[in-house]
Amino acid sequence: MLILGIETSCDETAASVVNGGNEILSNVVYSQMVHDKYGGVVPELASREHIRAVVPVVNQALGQANASLAEIEGVAVTYGPGLVGSLLIGLSYSKAISYSQEIPLIGINHIEGHIFADFLEHPKISPPFVCLVISGGHSNLIYVAGKGDYELMGQTRDDAAGEAFDKVAKVLNLGYPGGPAIDEVSPKGKSDFFKFPRAYLEEGSFDFSFSGLKTAVAIYVSRLSEEELENHRIDVAASFQEAVVDVLVEKGIQACLAKDTSKIALAGGVARNRRLRKRLREEAEKQRLEVFYPSPILCTDNAAMIAAAGDFHLSRGRASNLDLNAVPHASLTAGN
Numbered sequence: 001m002l003i004l005g006i007e008t009s010c011d012e013t014a015a016s017v018v019n020g021g022n023e024i025l026s027n028v029v030y031s032q033m034v035h036d037k038y039g040g041v042v043p044e045l046a047s048r049e050h051i052r053a054v055v056p057v058v059n060q061a062l063g064q065a066n067a068s069l070a071e072i073e074g075v076a077v078t079y080g081p082g083l084v085g086s087l088l089i090g091l092s093y094s095k096a097i098s099y100s101q102e103i104p105l106i107g108i109n110h111i112e113g114h115i116f117a118d119f120l121e122h123p124k125i126s127p128p129f130v131c132l133v134i135s136g137g138h139s140n141l142i143y144v145a146g147k148g149d150y151e152l153m154g155q156t157r158d159d160a161a162g163e164a165f166d167k168v169a170k171v172l173n174l175g176y177p178g179g180p181a182i183d184e185v186s187p188k189g190k191s192d193f194f195k196f197p198r199a200y201l202e203e204g205s206f207d208f209s210f211s212g213l214k215t216a217v218a219i220y221v222s223r224l225s226e227e228e229l230e231n232h233r234i235d236v237a238a239s240f241q242e243a244v245v246d247v248l249v250e251k252g253i254q255a256c257l258a259k260d261t262s263k264i265a266l267a268g269g270v271a272r273n274r275r276l277r278k279r280l281r282e283e284a285e286k287q288r289l290e291v292f293y294p295s296p297i298l299c300t301d302n303a304a305m306i307a308a309a310g311d312f313h314l315s316r317g318r319a320s321n322l323d324l325n326a327v328p329h330a331s332l333t334a335g336n
């Protein structure tokens, strides 16, 4: 089955054609640059960029897959969570394709899409497993009992992990998006330069909180002289990254032990982080846990993961009606 995936939930306009649920024929991602100078995504600008980009991006995805619209058997699109104006662009265009081509529309939860990036990359990974979905907009600890069967074990109570990376990079003048910038410079810094707070929250909690850490870095930096900051910028970045990684790794492993599962997967933009991947591998090995993560292009927002999730649902006879609405705070529930 050839599925066209469309993803416009934030600042990436993406389209992809996936064959049979796991063969990526094309995966086009247009990352909007217009936000860089603001140090964060400006929702109205994102919507306008999606309007400009969605048709060329879809055409490019079809072209690279060597497929015509007439050959597509279903269109899968992110309906939420995300920015409402951005979601509506992808959703409206997908509905137009579904209606005109007389093919099913499959609305996909963006978080479920991120989990499918792991299924795409590792076709043999079999649930149950614990998945850390960590990106600029969400930080969720999910028990994947099966494809389409999820239990939300924990989530952030304030900032998402990627958001903390972006904000700390801004304070350190390392540019936007902050995650890749901090990842890049940190190996040259001392990760034990300063011990920033780790928020583990109540005993047994799988929730996260990164806003205190972000504020601690901002206060620490505000007390440094210009010269001190110049000399230790990279040490502060590495120390911050270590604090985030410590919490993510510890909670992820504890979640596996609590669920008595031997597999842990990463997903979302922050899953690209090299220090996180390394530390998780090291700690998981001690507990004899297997670690999975998608290749970098499938970690950050893309439409191949949406098409793969769409294939799964459509092959089980689940499709959406044309009155499907954008749901900015859509939650991932069992049997989604």
Ligand code: KG4
Binding pocket: 010, 134, 135, 136, 137, 138, 161, 162, 163, 165, 166, 177, 178, 179, 180, 183, 268, 269, 270, 271, 272, 273, 274, 299, 300, 301
């Ligand atoms: O999944 P994604 O593309 O978009 C959302 O759904 O939010 O994730 C983007 C986020 C940004 O906050 C970015 O700073 C972060 O992922 N990110 C990283 C890395 N690459 C991207 N964070 C840490 N290390 C990285 N290498």
Ligand code: ZN
Binding pocket: 110, 114, 135, 137, 268, 269, 300, 301
């Ligand atoms: Zn995402």
